[in-house]
Each structure stands twice: as C-alpha cells, then as structure tokens.
Amino acid sequence: MRIVVVFFLVIVGVALFATLQCTAKATSQASVAASPYLIERVANKDWLLIDVRSPQEFADGHIPGAVNMPHENINDYLSELENHKNKPIIIYCRSGRRAKLAMKVLEDLDFSEVMHLEGDMLGWSAAGMTVDRM
Numbered sequence: 001m002r003i004v005v006v007f008f009l010v011i012v013g014v015a016l017f018a019t020l021q022c023t024a025k026a027t028s029q030a031s032v033a034a035s036p037y038l039i040e041r042v043a044n045k046d047w048l049l050i051d052v053r054s055p056q057e058f059a060d061g062h063i064p065g066a067v068n069m070p071h072e073n074i075n076d077y078l079s080e081l082e083n084h085k086n087k088p089i090i091i092y093c094r095s096g097r098r099a100k101l102a103m104k105v106l107e108d109l110d111f112s113e114v115m116h117l118e119g120d121m122l123g124w125s126a127a128g129m130t131v132d133r134m
Helices: 002-028 036-043 055-060 071-084 097-108 120-126
Strands: 048-051 089-092 114-117
Touching: 036 048, 071 097, 089 097, 089 120, 097 114, 114 120
Parallel strands: 048 089, 089 114
Antiparallel strands: none
C-alpha cells in the first residue's frame, strides 16, 4: 500500500511540474494592448516597435514610430537589434502569424523582452488608433 501511495504522489508531482512548465512557456510571450501609452513609449525610445509586414503593407499604413523589418528577413536586421537585446521589443503584423514567427526567431536568439501587440494591425485599426501612411 505504501508503494502505491508513493507512486501516486510521484505521478501527481510530475504532472504538476509539467503543468507549471507549460504555463510558464505560455505566459512568456507577453502582449501589449493598443493604446496611446504604446505610442508614447515608442516615441521616447523606451520600446522598439517592429512591423514585420511587407514594405508595401507598411507603406499603406503603420503604427507611428514603427520600423519595418519583414518577418522573412528578420535575421538580416540582427545587427540593428543587438542594442535592444535586453529592452522591450513589440512586434506586430496584420493578424499575428508573421509576428509570432519573428518573435520565435528573436526569442531563440535570447532577446529577453519580446512582446506581441494584441490584435496586431487589424486590432489597432479597429480601435481607431492613429495610422501613419507613406
């Protein structure tokens, strides 16, 4: 009977540990809400805002202060990003897929504060926030 109880406790412990690990990974990708505060932090150079859409999409409308670094070429910008390795970087695209791909690349390269813009460009526009056009 004692062996069964010990075995049960070990299984519960392993399951709890695995759950906590999964939860930690899920919350490691923080997000930032569309707000004037975001624009203020970017304007003050506290945060770097990266638009990973194509140059044409960027020209058609982007968030003020954002820099365009297309997701498929994010590795080409690593030297420019090196000074931001331990600073907040917020990434967005149109709907989220490309942003998550770019975030994964930067996280794998040990960028410590990579965040996702909630709702991406679609959410930003839907919230009636300011959009710059080229």
